[in-house]
Amino acid sequence: MNNLLEARNLKKYFATQKAVDDISFSVAPGSIFGLLGPNGAGKTTLIRMITGIFFPDSGDILFEGKPFDALKDVERIGYMPEERGLYKKMKIGEQALYLAQLKGLSHSDATRLIRQWFVKLEMESWWNKKVEDLSKGMSQKLQFVTTVVHNPKLIILDEPFSGLDPVNSNVIKDEIFNLAKNGATILFSTHRMEQVEEICDHIVLVNKGKKILDATVKEARQQFKEGLFRIGFDGEPIVPDHPSYSVIKKEEQSVVVKIAEGYTSNTVLTALLQEGGAITSYNEILPSLNDIFIELVEGTPATRQFQNLTA
Amino acid sequence: MNKSLLIIKREYLTRVRKKTFIISTIMFPLLYLLLIFGTGYIAKKTSKQLRVAVIDSSGLFDKRTVAESNLRDSSSYLEYVTANQDSVKQHFSSMGFDGYVVIPATDWRSEEHKVVLRTDKTHGIQSIVGVQNKLNSIWNNLKYQKLGIDEQTRATLDRNRISLEEENLQDKGANAGIASGVGYICAFLIYFILLIYGSQVMMGVMEEKTNRIAEVMVSSVRPFQLMLGKIIGISLVALTQFLLWIVFAFVIFNITKASGAGSNAVSGIVASAQDIFTRINIPLVLFCFGFYLLGGFFFYSSLYAAIGSAVNEDMREAQSLAFPVTMLVIFSIAIMTAAVSDPTGDLAFWGSIIPFSSPIVMMARVPFGVPGTVPWWQLALSMVLLIAGFVLTTWFAGKIYRTGILMYGKKPSWKEMAKWAFKRS
Structure with missing residues (x-):
């Protein structure tokens, strides 16, 4: 399968820091791709290179298999930056129309598509309102519409749910799934791991300008598992000493054990079964992305937000 | 539609549709007249x-x-x-x-x-x-x-005087009094437009930056396109306003001419206005005015745009950075006053050749007569240098703008801005 987007050895150095230091990754078409990292890891710089705002110092970006041409390909990308912005004094309809036309849509196509989206997200009555009259959540929805209205191949969303209430969050989340189902590829940048686990297929984790993890969500959780199992009992847990495991935590009706090196989960289960306790469940505990994130990022000096940002 | 055109259209329409544009178009000439007649009246009144x-x-x-x-x-x-x-x-x-x-x-x-x-x-x-x-x-x-x-004998003593008038052999229509009047008005109009609309460009850029729409915009268009679109859009607003003033002046002139032909005061004004029309090469002055207005505007407003892109929401930061640029405009006015009293002097010559002051100084010299006072080669050189000047400032500003518009944090110094301008993309 041809990748929609491929980044090869991207580098971008600013005067005082290596914002992006030799990062490569590829995004499969139709997938939801998570770009993760702590504050100041280089996510925004990376995204700005993909959206043609910055030129990389070195490295290549391939878009649909061809070298990325910022002037032409930006029309096929929709980008919602973390710091959102709209012209406050403009009417909402005109604003959406303007941004859509800048993405290459004709006036009539833009009008038609915007109306469709406004109907879908229950914003029809907003057309003649001004942006400054909108609440934060409402302008977020408008921003989302302006990002996706031109049917981009690649949609880049930086923290799309910040500032949204749970209801609107779900509305947007459903639309993201819909867009992916209809063939758009979504690059999703966040540090809210529970959302990533729920939405993303594939993730890349960056820290201090370097890529430190590149895997599907499933692979990542497998890769970082620690051989932990939870055994549920009907009643008081009966756990004898055995060389194949050590007890990590004892709970009311269950225990968490860690399998010792050289043993398999079957050995553990056999040992437990012989003791005659009534076992009701036997599950492997996989680490959450949050755990993985913290494990990988923790210990690195408190990110880079206090560095001089002069470019 | 072309993206640059879209940007120009938006910048133009959002400004022209505003109430403040209509009000300022009507109020400015009134205030200007009030200022001229008012100060005269007050000066008269204050002598006790x-x-x-x-x-x-x-x-x-x-x-x-x-x-x-x-x-x-x-x-x-x-x-x-x-x-x-x-x-x-x-x-x-x-x-x-x-x-x-x-x-x-x-x-x-x-x-x-x-x-x-x-x-x-x-x-x-x-x-x-x-x-x-x-x-x-x-x-x-x-x-x-x-x-x-x-x-x-007394009458002979008092009234019998020699009056001296200058006639430039190369330009017999020239009249220093009328020319300096027209020159002053043109130069001050350019001065006002540069300052007022230049700061509009700066505010516009600051608005985009503080509203954080800049990043959305530059993911669709080149930063340079965005900056130039804004400058051209606003220059068209300035031109529109200026054309409306010309229409006003023309209409008022014709009405007063038609309605008040009998009264002495009005016919005096009409006569002096006609005197201006016969003595001054109006098409050339208008053409030069348009040229120097736009040229000067591009020259200065791109600098203002660069400043707007470099600062944050703080208006005081913007003012302190804009101060040197504003000083250049004010300095030009100072040179202009000297140039009007000696339109062929060294100061007038250099002031009207060097791009930063040429829009104001040359515009004050042109009504004295071309080629009588200002030889054709000087006018041509001044125009070419002004074009080169604004191409240079726009290029320079574009580089700063590109970096500044996405940069949040502390206010950069001029030195840092120069570094942005000269670093490779």
Whole structure:
């Protein structure tokens, strides 16, 4: 399968820091791709290179298999930056129309598509309102519409749910799934791991300008598992000493054990079964992305937000 | 539609549709006229009519000549006092006088007569000069009488004068008075438009930056396109406003011409306006005005755009960074005033050639006549250099803008901005 987007050895150095230091990754078409990292890891710089705002110092970006041409390909990308912005004094309809036309849509196509989206997200009555009259959540929805209205191949969303209430969050989340189902590829940048686990297929984790993890969500959780199992009992847990495991935590009706090196989960289960306790469940505990994130990022000096940002 | 056109259209329409545009288009000429006539009126009003007691020790003045002088000139009131001279000196203010003068016992043939006006508070120079002129006119009459000069000889002496007018052989229509008037008006209009619309460009860029829409925009268009679109859009707003003013002036001129043909004042204005039209090459002046307005605007507004992109929401940061640029505009006005009084001098020449001041200085020189005062080669050189100048500033500003628009944090210094401009993309 041809990748929609491929980044090869991207580098971008600013005067005082290596914002992006030799990062490569590829995004499969139709997938939801998570770009993760702590504050100041280089996510925004990376995204700005993909959206043609910055030129990389070195490295290549391939878009649909061809070298990325910022002037032409930006029309096929929709980008919602973390710091959102709209012209406050403009009417909402005109604003959406303007941004859509800048993405290459004709006036009539833009009008038609915007109306469709406004109907879908229950914003029809907003057309003649001004942006400054909108609440934060409402302008977020408008921003989302302006990002996706031109049917981009690649949609880049930086923290799309910040500032949204749970209801609107779900509305947007459903639309993201819909867009992916209809063939758009979504690059999703966040540090809210529970959302990533729920939405993303594939993730890349960056820290201090370097890529430190590149895997599907499933692979990542497998890769970082620690051989932990939870055994549920009907009643008081009966756990004898055995060389194949050590007890990590004892709970009311269950225990968490860690399998010792050289043993398999079957050995553990056999040992437990012989003791005659009534076992009701036997599950492997996989680490959450949050755990993985913290494990990988923790210990690195408190990110880079206090560095001089002069470019 | 082309993206640059879209940006220009938005920048233009959002500004022209605003109420403030319509109000300022109507109010500015009114305020301008008010300023000109108002200051004239106030200056006239502020000179106070002084009541002055005249105590004569010379024996040359008498009650009749002083009373007559009050009839001729009402800018001050003199009263010839003979009785109670000492009490007048003591109590002049309670007697209703602002002060008194004592004409010394002097020989009328001597060359200098120093007279002191004694008052109990300080009066403006205008009022004092009024009294001085009046005393002098009485004094003159006295001298004429003593010398035996009759009315007719006097008229010959007073009115028979040589008046000197300049005629430039290369440009016979030229008239320094009218030309400097037109030059002043053109230069000040450009000055106002540069400052007002230049700061609009700066505010516009700051708005995009603080609203954080800049990042959305530059993911669709090149930063340079965005900056240039804004500058061109706003320059069109300035042109629109200017054209509306020309239309206003034309309509008002024609209405007054038609309705008030009888009245002296109006026909005087009409005649002088027609004089301007015949003596000045109006199409050339208008063309140059358009050229220098746009050229100067591109030159300065790109600098203002760069500043707007470099600062954050803080208006004071913007003002302190914009100060040197604004100083250049004000400095140009200073050169312009010198250039109008000596339109062929060195200062006028260099001021109208160097791009930062040429929009204002050259525009003040052009009404004096091309090629009479300004040779064609100077005009051409000035225009070429201005174009080169704004291409350079726009390029420079574009580089700063590209970096600044996405940069949040502390205000950069000029040095850092220069570094942005010269680093490779």
